[in-house]
Amino acid sequence: MSDTNEQIQHTALYDLHVELDAKMVPFAGYQMPIQYPLGIVKEHLQTRSSAGLFDVSHMGQIRLRGEHAAQALETLMPVDIVGLEPMKQRYALFTNERGGVMDDLMVTNAGDHLFVVVNAACKEQDINHLREHIGDVCEIEVLDDYALLALQGPQAGAVMARLDSASKALVFMTAAKLEIDGIECFVTRSGYSGEDGFEISVHNDDARRLARTLLAQPEVEAIGLGARDTLRLEAGLCLYGHDLDSQTTPVESSLLWALSRPRRADGERPGGYPGADIIMAQIANGVERKRVGIQAEGRMPVREGAILMDEDDNEIGIVTSGGFGPSVNGPIAMGYVKMPYTAIDTPLFALVRGKKIPVKVVKLPFVKQNYYRG
Amino acid sequence: MSTLKFTEDHEWVLTADDGTALIGITDYAQEQLGELVYIELPEVGAEVEKGDAVAVIESVKSASDLLMPISGEILEVNEELDGDPGKVNEDAMGAGWFLKVRMSDESELSELMDADSYHDLLEE
Numbered sequence: 001m002s003d004t005n006e007q008i009q010h011t012a013l014y015d016l017h018v019e020l021d022a023k024m025v026p027f028a029g030y031q032m033p034i035q036y037p038l039g040i041v042k043e044h045l046q047t048r049s050s051a052g053l054f055d056v057s058h059m060g061q062i063r064l065r066g067e068h069a070a071q072a073l074e075t076l077m078p079v080d081i082v083g084l085e086p087m088k089q090r091y092a093l094f095t096n097e098r099g100g101v102m103d104d105l106m107v108t109n110a111g112d113h114l115f116v117v118v119n120a121a122c123k124e125q126d127i128n129h130l131r132e133h134i135g136d137v138c139e140i141e142v143l144d145d146y147a148l149l150a151l152q153g154p155q156a157g158a159v160m161a162r163l164d165s166a167s168k169a170l171v172f173m174t175a176a177k178l179e180i181d182g183i184e185c186f187v188t189r190s191g192y193s194g195e196d197g198f199e200i201s202v203h204n205d206d207a208r209r210l211a212r213t214l215l216a217q218p219e220v221e222a223i224g225l226g227a228r229d230t231l232r233l234e235a236g237l238c239l240y241g242h243d244l245d246s247q248t249t250p251v252e253s254s255l256l257w258a259l260s261r262p263r264r265a266d267g268e269r270p271g272g273y274p275g276a277d278i279i280m281a282q283i284a285n286g287v288e289r290k291r292v293g294i295q296a297e298g299r300m301p302v303r304e305g306a307i308l309m310d311e312d313d314n315e316i317g318i319v320t321s322g323g324f325g326p327s328v329n330g331p332i333a334m335g336y337v338k339m340p341y342t343a344i345d346t347p348l349f350a351l352v353r354g355k356k357i358p359v360k361v362v363k364l365p366f367v368k369q370n371y372y373r374g
Numbered sequence: 375m376s377t378l379k380f381t382e383d384h385e386w387v388l389t390a391d392d393g394t395a396l397i398g399i400t401d402y403a404q405e406q407l408g409e410l411v412y413i414e415l416p417e418v419g420a421e422v423e424k425g426d427a428v429a430v431i432e433s434v435k436s437a438s439d440l441l442m443p444i445s446g447e448i449l450e451v452n453e454e455l456d457g458d459p460g461k462v463n464e465d466a467m468g469a470g471w472f473l474k475v476r477m478s479d480e481s482e483l484s485e486l487m488d489a490d491s492y493h494d495l496l497e498e
Contacts, residue, residue: 230434299411
């Protein structure tokens with residue numbers, strides 16, 4: 001976790017955010033735009049209908065180099081990195097000895113290195129973790145001088161194709177080196193909005209010019225972290241520190257899909273990561289609680305921390321993310337509930353300001369994911 | 375004569391000659407909160423004290439309380455806010471009113487700010 005005594009930092013786009021009249025707030029040690037004058041709801045709907053540009057430069061970008069970097073990284077996560085083909089990307093999780101999640105991250109096989117993107121609030125911890133456990137096997141380069149821009153939305157593909165036609169070859173979770181307006185970028189077709197989109201790693205020196213080029217496209221508006229949160233929640237995606245934490249395993253988090261087959265008990269390279277025994281036992285025997293979608297009746301948002309109860313007032317879970325979904329046009333939430341309350345349509349109650357609000361377990365995501373798969 | 379008063383919590387109180395008052399949040403407050411998505415209003419008839427949290431204002435990001443700027447009995451709530459909380463964003467000082475109360479202690483009004491003082495507060 002980040003050191004709160006540290007000086008608050010600025011990303012390379014700080015001046016641009018201020019110029020665009022963003023409302024700036026401290027987030028994970030950085031001054032970040034929570035919203036622009038458009039406002040969270042319109043920024044959210046803009047991203048779902050056209051395209052939005054997000055500054056996510058607060059996230060940690062790391063390169064791992066070395067002949068055995070993939071094998072080394074696999075000792076820290078239940079994910080297949082050895083089998084990750086060149087210029088392909090995969091969602092991954094650092095686990096701890098209890099099988100809990102230390103952080104969730106993206107790993108890309110960039111050919112001569114692995115390109116890793118971790119959460120802002122966890123990056124110091126993650127870098128130390130990498131140095132401590134695999135620092136002797138691979139070279140760990142922290143890209144402090146790189147910005148990360150996310151272009152998300154159904155028009156993102158058209159925008160990128162106009163700027164570099166080579167981007168058309170990219171499908172969801174693949175990567176390429178592109179040149180946009182003469183600027184060298186490392187681009188993955190991914191993001192955290194549930195929409196098609198790209199994440200663009202670019203040197204700080206070029207970041208502002210690239211952002212201006214992207215914002216000059218008629219489809220694109222600047223979008224703040226407020227809408228990023230409502231977009232990811234509608235898409236059913238976890239926010240570390242809220243829906244995922246060091247006390248909760250990926251099996252409990254309903255992230256079984258992220259635990260690669262080759263690393264499971266019957267796979268080619270089973271176990272060999274922190275907490276493997278616990279996680280593999282949970283895959284085999286099940287868990288006592290699980291992450292599910294929660295939808296409230298009516299319009300009152302049910303937020304993080306709300307206790308979930310069954311019809312007999314027994315406490316059976318808790319909401320870990322919740323709010324209002326602008327595309328759903330209603331309250332949406334995710335939380336953890338005990339077995340057997342995880343079944344879709346199970347009626348429950350959320351305790352909000354002392355009142356019992358009727359809710360039910362629903363399927364995630366709340367909106368259809370619109371990834372481009374070619 | 376009706377008077378318009380303000381609180382440091384960015385609420386307004388519009389008093390009428392008959393001892394009643396309308397209460398809402400200021401335009402500055404709605405701007406700071408952003409788009410409102412839900413407003414929970416109190417029950418008509420409730421006796422409330424100055425400082426009581428009587429309504430909950432939910433924006434996309436957060437929930438905040440409306441604190442009673444004065445004491446009194448709730449005579450009426452703006453039921454239109456139930457289906458259309460955006461009214462507060464559009465017209466915070468008018469159609470976006472929250473409550474009508476019968477004041478129980480009009481001397482409390484002297485503790486509130488007039489329009490000039492409130493504008494000075496916003497300038498700071």
